[in-house]
Amino acid sequence: MKRLMTTLTVLATGVFLMTLSLSAQAQFESADLILTNARVIDGTGAVYDRAVIAITGERIQSITSGEKQFNAGRTIDAKGKTVLPGLMNMHIHFGPRDATNEETVTEYLKRLPAGLYAYLSYGVTTIKSPGDMAETYIKVRERLARGEIQGPRLFLTGPPLTALGGYPAVVRYRDNPWLRAQRSIELTSEREARTAVRQLSELGVDAIKFIYIGSTDPEKPYVGRYGVAIRKLTPQIMKAIIDESHKHQLRVTVHTSHLEDAMAVIEAGADGLEHGVHERLLDDRLGTLMRERKASYVPTLYQLYTGTGETYPSRLAANKANVKQLAEEGVRIVLGTDSSPFSDGDGFATIRELEIYVRDVGLTPMQAIQAATRNAAEHLGKLDELGTLEAGKLADLIMVNGDPLKDIMSLYNVELVIKGGKIVVDKRQGTE
Template identity: 25%
Template sequence: MRAPILTCLGLLLLYPFATLGEQWDLIHAGRLLAVPGESVASEQSVILRNGKVFSVEAGYILPGNVNKAESDTLEVHDLKEHFVMPGFIDGHVHFTIYMQPNEPLNWVQMSDPDIAIRGAKYAKDTLLAGFTTVRDMGAFSGDSIFAIRDGINNGNIIGPRTYVAGHIIAINGGHGDITHSYKQSVADVIRTSGVCDGVSECRKVVREQIRRKADHIKLTATAGVLSDSASGLEQQFFDDELKAIVDTAHLMGVKVAAHAHGAEGINASLRAGVDAIEHGTFLNEESIQLFLKTGAYLSPTLSAAATVQPLIDNPNSFLTPAQREKSKRALTQAKRYVRDAHTAGVNIAFSTDAGVIEHGKNALEFVLLVEWGGMTPMEAIKTATINGADNIGKADELGTIEAGKWGDIVAVKGNPLEDIAILQNVNFVMKAGEVYKNN
């Protein structure tokens, strides 16, 4: 009685993939911007195999002309009435955070699983907005951000391809140390593993984040706009501490991004060798020359600046006096500094600081890069594709629709090169060949 069963099991062991064919996708694109910065092509076909781009062909290829095996499956996506582009990359989000009046209380009352579940919703909102890859730039909770990243990678939750920093590297009492205003017993519980003072401690906390499987390192070189501190927006780490953080991360093959608003902190971070400056609000001519010399990226996060305007205008908002004063200064500067950097040729990567702004509203940054930053729509799109991929060290996998890269593709009705605001309402979202939105 058992012989037939054993025979079948033997056949399965010998031919475990005999009935498993490859998955092909065929996209008919009315207009295709395969490589942002290059020309738009009409009536194109994008062919994908197992989630990656196989080829891009002129004309609308018939399904029968796709060179697939009989056991393979093929799905056709009709985007003949759409403008098709690579999936967008946001280089600065916080899935475990959403700044609102009660958020500091949430850090005490919400459990790590609570924060992870909330973050899973934010991840889904972000993906459906067309952002197929993000870089999370610091969490204040325990392991929730790692659970979100791994849950996405394992297919258990819906979200963009996510790279995480773990805990922010910050000085004791500085921006990134969330224990301000808490009594000591509470502060001792919620202080993160990223807080350090002195060279040896700074080396240790970097190694600790990498031990926790961080994909990159985020440090706070200066004070922050929304930290409840009247210490201004200038440098907080000493130069030797900055160098220790950067050198330690680079020795372990990990990129480093520095939160920096004031010029002294920006310049000290660039001299220390950081790969990107987050915000960069008060950069000066020396900053620009250092950007050009090092090739580091500027991640402006203009959306965050725009979002605080209603809070500044409302005298009853949750902003403290220190936060309100810094917000006013930062907002004024935000309307001009990116234009200066862009004109000078600084590398700029699309970044929003989502978590300060509402998750899923990331595409507002496109509008601000054009209106405040002086970019053309094409240049703004390039910051969220080619530049975004290079900024996170994934230019060989992401950023364009070319053979061998992941099938991360978005589409809109209308022409974003004529009206960049169209990107705030994407109609089609595909990540790694799987469609998550199509309307």
């Protein structure tokens, strides 16, 4: 009898254990890659500790606080690290700025993969060029998308639209007619404006950019700091560009310098300002208008600090104060640097811009990070895919050593970069 009881107990225990292991197995979820023990700044404004980020294919599968168990192809322990969305720089330019013919461009393109990879190595997984040759860089965008070259996701506007005799045509390319025709589209009528937008749309640009500085009055030329008269688009042409762009579902950003020009283009429906306003904002008119219109403000402070070797102390002071003011007024601030892959060691410039926002402008680290993540994705119209770490979105994320909310400088310590679910940069010291 005793023997039978023991047998039954053994059998029962066996069944019980089997049931337990089956139910435990049922709780295991498959994933290609998980990051465990992560401190996460997800881009929405939320922060959580010891999260588990599961990635399958190119997307984020889930972010949980450890209640799920995973059967993962690969596990990375993110203890002591911070994970955040891949950084997005919404104002860069390719080159070459001194190209004189196709051959010089071809030579430049040979070096470009190294420049593109440099973005990734600093954790920059998305970039936008508001002003470069159209076809050339659409081809680069296609090569990136096919994985032939490694680099960030690329968004493009093609050449900026401007007035005949406008910036940058008569300033940068005055003595270089070949490049002038490649890197600016000079317009004299509304019809030309609509045609140009339609052609850029057909080529496959992601947005439109135009320049709105200078003078429409030949009797009262605008010279600015360039030493040459700069013509400005008429308000009618400016409005035609915005209208035609929106008809093609393209957002429009505008290079401006002065408050009244900025007010005029946002009033007319433009979606963002590049570089911002270089004179101190003395009231909340621009902030109120931009907030109401949900327009983006893309300060490019990095370039004012270092880029061209020139210094603009008064402009810099006004720009910094304006960024702070507009952020307080609820305007979407979006990170841009106006830098180039080779002249500025890009990628680096993106982190430097974040550092400037926190240390010199006075944004909080969270505000700065959102300018380079969530806000940038919203600016592109891609918040459904990019900019925050949420289930279902593309798995573009970075892991840094330390906590950028405590010290923004820790963003320089990027250890791991994942783009579209793939590890594209791994600087960790063999600990896995």
